[in-house]
Amino acid sequence: MRDSFGSRFGAIVAMAGSAVGLGNLWRFPYLVGENGGAAFIIVYILLSFLICLPIFISEFVIGRRSQKNAYAAFRDLSGGSEWRWIGLFTVIVPLIVLSYYSVIGGWSVEYLLKSLSFSFSDASRITMNTMFTDFVSSTWAPLATHTVFLLFTTLIVIVGIKDGIEKFSKVMMPLLFIIVVAIAIYSLMLPGASAGVDYLFRPDFSKIDAKACASALGQAFFSLSLGFGTIMTYASYVSKGDNIMTQSAATAISDLMFALIAGVAIMPAVFAFGIDPQAGPGLVFETLPYIFGQMPAGGLIAILFFAALLVAALTSSISMLEVAVAYLVEEKKFSRVWACITLFVICWIVGALCSLSFGPLSHIRINGGNLFDFFDSLSSNVLMTLGSLFTVLFVGWRLKRTDIYDEFTNGGTLSTNARIFGVLWFLIRYICPLAIISIFLVGIFG
Numbered sequence: 001m002r003d004s005f006g007s008r009f010g011a012i013v014a015m016a017g018s019a020v021g022l023g024n025l026w027r028f029p030y031l032v033g034e035n036g037g038a039a040f041i042i043v044y045i046l047l048s049f050l051i052c053l054p055i056f057i058s059e060f061v062i063g064r065r066s067q068k069n070a071y072a073a074f075r076d077l078s079g080g081s082e083w084r085w086i087g088l089f090t091v092i093v094p095l096i097v098l099s100y101y102s103v104i105g106g107w108s109v110e111y112l113l114k115s116l117s118f119s120f121s122d123a124s125r126i127t128m129n130t131m132f133t134d135f136v137s138s139t140w141a142p143l144a145t146h147t148v149f150l151l152f153t154t155l156i157v158i159v160g161i162k163d164g165i166e167k168f169s170k171v172m173m174p175l176l177f178i179i180v181v182a183i184a185i186y187s188l189m190l191p192g193a194s195a196g197v198d199y200l201f202r203p204d205f206s207k208i209d210a211k212a213c214a215s216a217l218g219q220a221f222f223s224l225s226l227g228f229g230t231i232m233t234y235a236s237y238v239s240k241g242d243n244i245m246t247q248s249a250a251t252a253i254s255d256l257m258f259a260l261i262a263g264v265a266i267m268p269a270v271f272a273f274g275i276d277p278q279a280g281p282g283l284v285f286e287t288l289p290y291i292f293g294q295m296p297a298g299g300l301i302a303i304l305f306f307a308a309l310l311v312a313a314l315t316s317s318i319s320m321l322e323v324a325v326a327y328l329v330e331e332k333k334f335s336r337v338w339a340c341i342t343l344f345v346i347c348w349i350v351g352a353l354c355s356l357s358f359g360p361l362s363h364i365r366i367n368g369g370n371l372f373d374f375f376d377s378l379s380s381n382v383l384m385t386l387g388s389l390f391t392v393l394f395v396g397w398r399l400k401r402t403d404i405y406d407e408f409t410n411g412g413t414l415s416t417n418a419r420i421f422g423v424l425w426f427l428i429r430y431i432c433p434l435a436i437i438s439i440f441l442v443g444i445f446g
C-alpha cells in the first residue's frame, strides 16, 4: 500500500518544513537587505498571497487528486497526454536544486561545528571573511560536509513518509520555531536594535523597481517550494478528507512568519553592530558569525542559529529528494532503498561539482559566475518559474473546472472553499500566468 501522512498536523508540518528552509533564514534576509527593506517585504507578501498561494493550491490539487508521483500525476490527469513531460521536468528539477542546496546545507554543518568549538569569539570581520572564503574554496572540507548533509537527507527519506519525513518534521519544526523566536527576542533587546526594526518595517517605495519585483517573486517561489514536484508529491500523501485551502494557507502563513522572524532575528543585530545590511549572500556565514563573536552570550546564540539553519535545510532537502524517489519507486519499480541510494549518488556528484566550483573548479565560468551560481540562478530564476507557469496552465486550461472544484471543495462539502472558488479560479487561469510571464521577462531583459 502507498505510504501517507499519519495526521493532518503531520501533513501541515511536513509541508511547512519543505517551505521553511535556507530560503527563509539565508536568502530572505539578504534579499531584504539588498532591496531596501520594508517596501520589498510588502511586495513579497502581496505576491505570496495573490500569485503563489493559488499556484500552491494548484499543485496541491494535482497531487491529491491523482495520489501519484509528479510524473504520473500529469500523465494520468491529462489522460496520458504529452503533459507527462512537464511532470518529468518537475521530477528532475528538484534534483538539481538538491545538489547545490546540499552544498549550502554542508556549510551549515561546518558552521555548527565551528560554533560548537566557539571559533567566532572576538574575531574581526576580516578574519570571518577569510574563514568563510578559505573554507568554501578548499577541496575536502566542503565536500565532506556536503556528503554528511546529503547522507542525513537520504537516511530520513529511506525510512518513508509517515515514519521518516513526518516524524522528523513533527519534532524539528516546533523546535526550529522556538529557536528562531528566541534569537529574534534576543536581537531586539540589543542596544541600537531599533534602526534594524525601522529598516524592516518602514517602507521606502522608491527602492521598488521591476527587478525588485522579479526577485521578490523568484524568492516567493523558492520559499514556498513551488514549480518543482515537491508540494504535488507531498499532497499525494494527504488524506482526501483534509481541507486544501486551510492546509495551503497554513503553510504559506508559517513560511511567511518564519521569513519575517528570521528578518527580525538578523537585521536588528546587523544594525546594532553598525554593519551595512547589503552584505549579500555572505550575510549569514560572514557577517553573522562576526556579530555572534561580539555579542554577549554570542557563543550560545551561534550554536542555536546554525542548528536552526541545519534543521530548516534538512526539512526542505528531504522534500526535494522525495519527488524523485516517488517517481523511481512507482514508475521504475525501484525499491525505496535503491531509489534513495541511486539519487544520493547522482546528487552527490552534481553537488560535488558545485562545491568544487568555489575552489579547484573556479575557472569554469558560465555567464560570469561559477557552476554553483549557474545552478542557483538557473533553477530559481528560470526552472521554478517555468514549472509554476506550466502548473497553473495545466490546472487552469487543461483540467476540467468541475474536477478542480470537486477536489478543492471535497466534493462540494466545504462551503467556504466553494464560495471562494470563483476568485481562485480566476487567479489561476488569468492572473497567475500573466504575472509570471511579465515578471519573468522583466527578470531576464529588464
Ligand code: PHE
Pocket: 018, 019, 020, 021, 022, 023, 024, 094, 097, 222, 223, 224, 225, 226, 228, 230, 316, 317, 319, 320
Ligand atoms: N522552500 C525551501 C527553502 O525555502 C527550498 C525548496 C525549494 C524546497 C524547492 C523544496 C523545493 O529553503
